[in-house]
Amino acid sequence: MIILTGNDLKSGAVVWWAGVDWSLHVAEAVDVGDQAASIAAREEAARRVNAPYSIDALRDENGVRPAHIKDRIRALGPTVRPDLTLKPADPEAGNWVI
Amino acid sequence: MYQYDRFDQAMVDARVEEFRDQCQRRIEGKLTEDQFKPLRLMNGLYLQLHAYMLRVAIPYGTLSGPQMRALGDIADRFDRKYGHFTTRQNIQYNWIKLEEAPDILAALAKVEMHAIQTSGNCIRNISSDHFAGAAADEVTDPRPYAELLRQWSSFHPEFSYLPRKFKFAVIASETDRAAMRLHDIGINIVRGHNGDLGAAVYVGGGMGRTPMIAPLIRDFVPLDQLVTYAEACLRVYNRYGRRDNKYKARIKILVHELGAEEYTRQVEAEFAHLLAQNIEPPIAELERIKAHFAQPAFMPGDVETSQPDVGDGKFAVWVDRNTHPHKQSGYASAVISLKPVGGIPGDATSDQMRLMAALGEQYSFNELRVTHTQNIVLPHVRKADLFALWQQLEAAGLGTANLDQVGDIIACPGLDYCSLANARSIPVAQRISERFAANGKGDTLGELKLKISGCINACGHHHAGHIGILGVDRKGVENYQLLLGGSEAQDTSLGKITGPGFSEDGIIDAVETAADVYLRERQDGERFLDTYRRIGMDPFKEALYG
Numbered sequence: 001m002i003i004l005t006g007n008d009l010k011s012g013a014v015v016w017w018a019g020v021d022w023s024l025h026v027a028e029a030v031d032v033g034d035q036a037a038s039i040a041a042r043e044e045a046a047r048r049v050n051a052p053y054s055i056d057a058l059r060d061e062n063g064v065r066p067a068h069i070k071d072r073i074r075a076l077g078p079t080v081r082p083d084l085t086l087k088p089a090d091p092e093a094g095n096w097v098i
Numbered sequence: 099m100y101q102y103d104r105f106d107q108a109m110v111d112a113r114v115e116e117f118r119d120q121c122q123r124r125i126e127g128k129l130t131e132d133q134f135k136p137l138r139l140m141n142g143l144y145l146q147l148h149a150y151m152l153r154v155a156i157p158y159g160t161l162s163g164p165q166m167r168a169l170g171d172i173a174d175r176f177d178r179k180y181g182h183f184t185t186r187q188n189i190q191y192n193w194i195k196l197e198e199a200p201d202i203l204a205a206l207a208k209v210e211m212h213a214i215q216t217s218g219n220c221i222r223n224i225s226s227d228h229f230a231g232a233a234a235d236e237v238t239d240p241r242p243y244a245e246l247l248r249q250w251s252s253f254h255p256e257f258s259y260l261p262r263k264f265k266f267a268v269i270a271s272e273t274d275r276a277a278m279r280l281h282d283i284g285i286n287i288v289r290g291h292n293g294d295l296g297a298a299v300y301v302g303g304g305m306g307r308t309p310m311i312a313p314l315i316r317d318f319v320p321l322d323q324l325v326t327y328a329e330a331c332l333r334v335y336n337r338y339g340r341r342d343n344k345y346k347a348r349i350k351i352l353v354h355e356l357g358a359e360e361y362t363r364q365v366e367a368e369f370a371h372l373l374a375q376n377i378e379p380p381i382a383e384l385e386r387i388k389a390h391f392a393q394p395a396f397m398p399g400d401v402e403t404s405q406p407d408v409g410d411g412k413f414a415v416w417v418d419r420n421t422h423p424h425k426q427s428g429y430a431s432a433v434i435s436l437k438p439v440g441g442i443p444g445d446a447t448s449d450q451m452r453l454m455a456a457l458g459e460q461y462s463f464n465e466l467r468v469t470h471t472q473n474i475v476l477p478h479v480r481k482a483d484l485f486a487l488w489q490q491l492e493a494a495g496l497g498t499a500n501l502d503q504v505g506d507i508i509a510c511p512g513l514d515y516c517s518l519a520n521a522r523s524i525p526v527a528q529r530i531s532e533r534f535a536a537n538g539k540g541d542t543l544g545e546l547k548l549k550i551s552g553c554i555n556a557c558g559h560h561h562a563g564h565i566g567i568l569g570v571d572r573k574g575v576e577n578y579q580l581l582l583g584g585s586e587a588q589d590t591s592l593g594k595i596t597g598p599g600f601s602e603d604g605i606i607d608a609v610e611t612a613a614d615v616y617l618r619e620r621q622d623g624e625r626f627l628d629t630y631r632r633i634g635m636d637p638f639k640e641a642l643y644g
Contacts, residue, residue: 068574069576073522
C-alpha cells in the first residue's frame with residue numbers, strides 16, 4: 001500500500017493521512033493509491049500539513065508498517081527515548097522499528 | 099566573557115521580531131514553504147525527523163551561568179525537558195513548535211544568545227578550544243579573535259550566500275583540542291620569532307563525504323591583519339567555489355582542485371588588494387573585545403596548590419581523568435561528562451543544565467564551556483573546591499570519569515532524530531559504553547577516542563576517531579563501517595575503513611575485537627592510536643575478518 005505522511009505545519013508533529021484528516025498514528029493511515037500527489041497538494045495548500053510525501057507500507061495483523069526504517073522511526077519516535085514515543089508503555093515498540 | 103553592546107542587542111532583537119513576522123505569515127499562508135524554508139534556516143530552525151529542530155549558537159562554546167540556566171528553562175517551557183549539545187559546541191532542541199519559535203528566540207535574546215547563522219551557506223558558529231583562557235599551554239586566549247571574527251562574519255553581506263556552509267576554528271596552543279585542521283579555515287595563534295603573536299592559517303579541511311586535512315597556507319599573519327586575511331580567503335572561495343554541485347562546493351574541494359599553492363597565490367593577491375583598502379577593524383575594537391575576556395580575579399596561587407586528599411578513590415580517578423591543567427596555580431579546568439554509561443552522548447536534562455549553571459556560578463567565575471566532544475567544562479575551578487564540585491556532580495549523574503576514554507563517545511543524533519541519517523548512532527554508542535563498562539576493559543584502555551556518525555555528513559566526526567563508526571543504509575537495513583587510525587588533535591589523521599561493514603550487533607563485537615588487538619599488541623605508554631600507527635591495519639583486519 002501507499003500511504004501519505006508529513007508534518008503538522010504549526011506543531012511539526014509527524015502526521016499520517018487517515019482518509020478525511022491527518023492522524024498522529026500510523027495505524028490509521030489509509031492506502032492513497034495514485035491520489036498521493038493530489039491529496040498532498042490540496043492539504044499543503046490548506047496549510048494543514050508541511051512537506052508531505054508518500055511512502056510504501058504494509059498492512060498486517062499489527063496494523064500499518066512503513067517499508068523503510070526511517071519512516072518507522074518517524075511513526076514511533078526516537079528508539080532511544082521510549083518515554084517520548086507514541087508507545088511509551090510498550091517494551092516491544094522498539095522491535096517494531098527494527 | 100563577551101557581553102553585547104547596544105548594537106549587538108538591537109541587531110538580535112530586530113531579528114527576533116523579523117522572524118516573528120515571517121512565522122506569522124507562514125502560518126497565515128502568505129508565505130509558501132519554499133519561500134519560508136530559507137528564512138527559517140537562517141534562524142536555525144530545521145524540519146527534522148519528528149518535528150522542528152532549533153539549533154542555538156554558543157559562540158566558541160562559551161556560556162555564562164544565566165545563559166546555561168536559560169537553555170534549561172527553554173527546554174522546560176518549549177521542549178521536552180532536555181537538549182542536545184552538539185559537535186559544533188551548539189545546543190539543539192528537538193521538539194519545537196513553529197508558532198513558539200519566535201518566543202524562544204526572544205528568550206534567547208534576553209540572555210544575549212541567538213540562532214542566527216546556525217544553518218545555511220554562510221559562516222557558521224566559530225568554534226574554539228574549550229579550555230581557552232584557562233589552559234596552561236596556550237600563548238594567549240584565542241576567544242577575543244574568535245569574537246572579532248564572529249562580529250565580522252555576522253550578517254556579512256558578501257558571505258551570506260557562499261557556495262556552501264563555512265566553519266572556522268580558532269586555537270592558541272600546540273595541542274589542538276578543537277579539530278582545527280578539519281575546518282574550512284583553521285587558525286592557530288602562535289608566537290613568532292620576534293615574540294609577536296600571529297596566526298598560522300590552515301584552509302580547506304573538513305570531514306563529510308570527502309574528508310581532508312587543511313594545508314597550511316600561511317605560517318604567520320599579524321593579528322592586526324587577521325580579518326583582512328580571512329576576508330581574502332573567503333573572497334577567493336566565494337568567487338571560484340563550485341555552485342553547480344553541492345557535494346563539491348566546500349572550500350576543501352576548491353583548495354584541492356586548485357592546489358594549495360595556487361589557492362594561496364590567489365589569496366595573497368587578494369590580501370594585498372584588501373590591505374590597500376584598509377578594511378581591518380580598528381585596534382580599539384579588538385581592545386574593547388579583549389577587555390571582556392580579562393582574567394577572573396583568581397585567588398593568589400600560594401593559597402592552595404592541590405586538591406584535598408579525601409581518600410576517595412572514585413574522586414581521585416575523576417580528578418585524574420576529568421580535570422585539565424590551568425594556567426593559574428591552584429586552579430584546574432573540570433570537565434563534566436555528558437556520557438554516563440548507557441547514556442545519550444551530549445544530552446542534558448533541564449535540571450542538569452540548571453545545576454551546571456549554578457555550579458559554574460559557584461565554582462568557575464560564572465563561566466561554562468561546551469566542548470565539541472559534547473561535554474561541559476567549568477574552566478576555572480579552585481583545586482580546593484574540586485571535591486565539593488564532584489560530590490554535587492555525582493549526585494546528579496554527572497560525575498562520570500571517562501574523559502577521552504572509550505566511553506566518552508561522540509555521536510551525532512543519527513536516525514533517531516535526523517532526517518539526513520541512514521542509521522542510528524546513539525544506540526550503538528550506548529551499547530559500546532555498556533559493553534566496556536561491563537567487561538571492565540574500559541578502565542584498561544587509556545585514551546581511546548571513539549566517534550560515530552549516522553551518515554556520510556560526519557557530524558559525529560567518525561573520520562577523526564581513533565576508532566570511527568559510520569552508519570550506512572544497506573537495502574533498508576542499518577549497517578556500520580569500522581574505521582581505525584583517525585585523529586582530530588595536533589597529529590591530525592583520517593581513519594581508514596577496515597573492510598566490509600557490520601550489523602548493529604556485529605559492530606559492538608568488532609569494536610571490542612579491535613580493542614583486544616590493541617591490548618595484546620601495545621607497548622609501554624602507547625595509546626590505541628600509537629599502536630595502530632606502529633603495527634598498521636593488518637593485525638586488526640586479521641582479528642576482525644579472519
